[in-house]
Amino acid sequence: MGEKLKVGLACDARYMDRGIKDHEVETLNEFATFEWREFTESSDWYSPPISSEDVVADFIDFASGVDAMVVCHGSPRVTPEILDATPNLRLIGELEGDRFAQRIDVAACIERGVKAVDTTHASSLPVSEWALAMMMMGLKKVGAHYRRMIAHEEWGTGYQRVHHPDFQMMGDLTGRTVGLIGGGNIARRLIELLVPFRVDILVHDPYLPRELASAMNFTMTSLKNVMSIPDVVVCLVPHTPATEGMLGAKELGWMRHGAVFVNVSRGQVVQSDALIDRLRQNDIYACLDVFDPEPVPVDSPIRHFWNVFLTPHIASTVDGTGISFFGEMIDELRRFHLGHDTKHDLMPRTLANRRGESPGDLDAVR
Template structure:
């Protein structure tokens, strides 16, 4: 009997980043692979390959997806009647999955755990940059300010002994907590799903959101994207932050009121370091780009060499577990979609 077929809807560039030679060889050992070089053309590619002898879509039981893949609606799923598993090389599967997918009994897994370390590292780097006033110093020198003007900045702080608040003990939040504690920071967490016992195990103090915001010199946002977390940090919450405090967001702009944040940072009262924005790409004339107390990166906190390879390895490992009848370690079910970002 021939092996099962898999459809890999990942661009050649991302395939090279996600899958080491060993991981790709393993995938080829587990399945007959049908490649879709442009995820946006998944439906057309499946139509063109219908009836292929070795790995036609009708035989596909596994679908590997990446960014740009269309939503897996009934029309797409009808092209893969034997589909049993969807494995996303990224984190959030919300842009892709539909109720129809779960109604057909298709299971879903994702590789978000592979991003946790890299995004957590960027969060910690952001925190340290704000504590040491690096955005202001860089902006002053890069803009042509005099040496005296460039070195004029508010007091700087070391991370050791500084209170850092983490909103959300997510995968990335926990990675950041581990690093922050190793650096000697005093870490407090606000997360309604975290038990007191779990907080003790993480070595953090569990506090209310208002307490966290009003007492932390740096606040990191790592909460999931849910209806109830929309603008979790809004104008009222930002006003609670002490003068000179900093906000770090490498999660989703959904979690913060960007307009309210812009008003606060433009006033100079607080600082910010952001990897995510309401509009992406961030418009070239956006006022955030000009502020000396703001550090910006273009939504690339997760895109490290090691992180991408971890993501690919997770996908291949999950496919191996699925085919062996073993429990999946990163499965997302229909209920989980209402709880995770």
């Protein structure tokens, strides 16, 4: 394999303790040297960290000794200044479980030929699994039946039970039509999980090339069609300037009687008041892992609707044996070291998405 890749990790002590497993470091050491340095910069998913000159100088000193730098919570932003001062850097990796973290100046990396990757896809498996579970729970109106059970209500037997109004909107998933708003990593994994159910899948995503629809056997179409035709609509879009409040009264009004709405992406893409008003009509069912704001206010009407099943943003949450963003990053680093293409590059379309723009060079449905 030749000379080992020199890898650095810049993050706070909390992430190092909770997010980096010993066996993963052992795996990395098979083909790389590894060094961690603690940084404690404050940041969030929507704005970059602002660092002092001393912190930047410390980061440059650290990055000057490695080929690949992995950043996460606590790291300063990788800026043009830092990249110009560290010509040895060939790869920057983001461990944040959100493709829109702001710790890497992706445009500056592209201009300088530095590869930028992230591990957003690591959470795709559990989120897609929870989306599938919510789809089935919505079709069975699990929330309403659970509320009846804990309220000690009688539901009858035989003819009485089957003809109760709440049972008239129940159904299975097999053979249904499913609409996906967003066609990223989570959607693609969900499409794989849906194969045994023989569903028809409609997708709205202005960033997808048409070739993907043929390869994965789904139909690309308008947002109106995705909202109005399917039995189940699943919201999977990230929160960007373009998707902020994209589903309002008009869009939710397109949903047909008895349809199920699932949201496992971000609460901010749905106008909460409009969703509450739509649910008050009691002719659709919603399964929501996210809401705006979070946590759901204790006095919010949505807590009391029987046609709603709520969970507290748990879709990506797993125990220690589950997903590992660092483990996924190790796979990318190994591919890079071996001269293979990396799988999860941050590219110009990522920047366009962050700005809420549709990349005009993509042959996609607008």
